[in-house]
Amino acid sequence: MSIIIGTSSSNFNKIDSGSVFVSEQPVFKSYPGMTNEITGTSHTMTAAEALDGVYRRTTLDALTDTFPSAASIVSELNSIQGTVAVGDSFELHVVRSAGPNNTNLTFSNGTGITFYGRNQFKGLRSSTVQFVVTNIGSGTETVHIYALHANL
Numbered sequence: 001m002s003i004i005i006g007t008s009s010s011n012f013n014k015i016d017s018g019s020v021f022v023s024e025q026p027v028f029k030s031y032p033g034m035t036n037e038i039t040g041t042s043h044t045m046t047a048a049e050a051l052d053g054v055y056r057r058t059t060l061d062a063l064t065d066t067f068p069s070a071a072s073i074v075s076e077l078n079s080i081q082g083t084v085a086v087g088d089s090f091e092l093h094v095v096r097s098a099g100p101n102n103t104n105l106t107f108s109n110g111t112g113i114t115f116y117g118r119n120q121f122k123g124l125r126s127s128t129v130q131f132v133v134t135n136i137g138s139g140t141e142t143v144h145i146y147a148l149h150a151n152l
Helices: 047-051 070-081
Strands: 012-014 021-023 054-057 063-066 089-096 104-108 113-116 120-122 126-135 142-150
Touching (some): 070 142, 089 120
Antiparallel strands (some): 012 021, 104 120, 126 142
């Protein structure tokens, strides 16, 4: 069995027998979506916005946004990874960067999406949700979304 961590053999140090490598490079996650902030009225999230890792929402009013469709998520994952499989998953941090605590940002499900947990986010709070691909069949794609760390 081989365990390889990193992106290039030049970044690895071999640890004894058995093809185990450890990277000397720091591990970090880039969130390109951190610079994007959704403002205004209700919004349908794109698969690209979901895969950015952070969904920043500014609204002073109670609104309902919609998660992307499962088909669009599977398609976007396929274009990024080259392939997608049942069980592939990613996290999305939902951040309410404005709004009073008594107004909710509510999410409705896109086609093929099932949400587990509370789907309402109060002002100036954040939560983490996990997207899990559950079916990749063309025309029958499904994705489950689980509320993980709720700061509701």
